Amino acid sequence: MEGGDTSRGSARMGEYEVGKKLGIGAFGVVRSCVHTATRQEYACKTSKDSRAATTEIAMLSRVQGHPNVVRLEAHSHNQGYIHVLLELCHGGDLLEHVESLRVARSVGKGEAVLSEGEAAEALLAVVLALSFCHSRGVMHRDVKPENLLLPRTDSRLCELKLADFGGAADIANIKVIEDDSIGTFDYQAPEIHSEVIYNETVDVWSLGVVLYFLLLDHLPFEQSAIPHIFQESDFSCNLSLQVENSQPSISHHAKDLILNLLQVNPSRRLSLSSILTHPWLCPVLNHALINYDEYLIKKSTEGDTNNPEFSFHVELPLLMVPSKLQAKLAVKNQLAKKTRKKLIHQLARPGLQHQLNLPPLNPSGFLGSISKFWSYHVTKYLKDSI
Structure with missing residues (x-):
């Protein structure tokens, strides 16, 4: 390639x-x-x-810094x-991953490839x-499986x-859509086709379609029906009947989450914070907290927050943290290193699961085990936020 603009952020x-x-799209x-x-x-x-x-x-630059x-x-x-x-993601996209697992697990069309635990992750x-x-x-x-990439195989x-x-x-400048070619029809919220001003809840609808696909192995709507959904009383x-009678059968909480994501009225869709506290996802968060006390104290004592075993960090958003804890996090620039370590111990002893008011983990639940992976992320988030 020929040389071009070489201002900051350019190559x-x-x-x-x-x-x-690797792929071709509308844009x-x-x-x-490879850098030579x-x-x-x-x-x-x-x-x-x-x-x-x-x-x-411009949009991608604005959301940099999240793993x-x-x-x-x-x-x-x-x-x-x-x-x-x-960044090059060698693991391919989520759709490719599901199809490769279908072959590896000998799962037929119309059968769920992922377990509910995997879909929850x-x-x-x-x-x-x-x-x-x-938040940015x-x-x-355009949330869809093809736009969700895995870093490694x-x-x-x-x-x-x-x-x-x-x-x-x-979000602040959105108007009635001028080009309905934006996004992917199967995953688009109905208000996009209804000549109304919409907001970021269109992403929540798309999230619901993705979840439906992951659990039921097909899309919830025919393309021809999507533009008319907004008018259907x-x-x-x-x-609800479609999900209730779905094959393969899915759990009650999974059905409830899907129905609350695929609400025609955007104001009735679950917020992202509500999704995080939904009973279907709580076990994922609980697994992060099973050995939280011991792990947090061990890490804070060792001072080893850059363990090479963990190549990246997932932040739990501040919206998951109770108001009392938020107040403590807000003083992060005023706390000395010793005070920070003391506060970490104070937060660890009672167990963060109690502060988040999450239900206890059911060992026979759908998730199984999720390793120390999430424990580290909770630890890292608190340490960076205090």
Whole structure:
């Protein structure tokens, strides 16, 4: 590639070797590329220089710093094209992952490939990513399995990264949609097709469709029906019957969550914070807290917060922290190192699960075990926040 704009945050594309095509979408082509000097691999998205491409860079730049959002490395404007360098996720997308598991597990079409525990891990990753994006004033508008990437081939589903911000928009400036080609029809909220001003709750609807697909192995609506859903007075009743009689059968809490995500009225959809405290996801959070006291004290004593065993960190959003604890977190810049360690011990002893008011874990529940992975994330979040 020829050299282009080399301002801060941009790249000299002549320094990269372009490899195979990884994918193609409405807004450009994605290829693998390697930095000639460091041999570091990246994904390079190339599209025509346009307002849409510039907006994508702006939106993605705004949501950097979260481990469940794909990392923007650099960008270059050159000869009418924009090249965007992104972290390369070797594990592929969630749809590819599900299909590979289908083969490995000998699961037929129409049968759930993922367990409810695995689907819960995936959902939690996406909720955390969307929560972060919305807090930065960005709605994604194209949440679907193909835009959820796994960093490595052996990654857990809780490591999913939200990608492709080609359809993202500023929440504060959204108006009636001018181009209904934005997003993917099967996953679009009905209000997008109804000539009304919508908001970030369109991402919650898409999240509901993703969850429905992961648990039931098919999409909830025919494409032709989506534009008319907004006018259907009996939609909720029909969907409830559809979910209740679904095959394969899913748990009561899973059904309840799906129905509360796929609400035609945007104001009735669950908020992201409510999703995190929904009974279906509580076991995921509880597993993070089973050995929380012992693990937190051990880590704070060792001072080992950069254990190479953990290559990334997932933040539990502050909205999950009770108000009393928020007050303590707010004074983080006023606490000396010794005081911080003392406070960590104080928080650990009573057990964070009691402060979060979560129900106790049912050992025979759907999740099984989730290792010390989440324990570390809770630890890291508190240490960084205090």
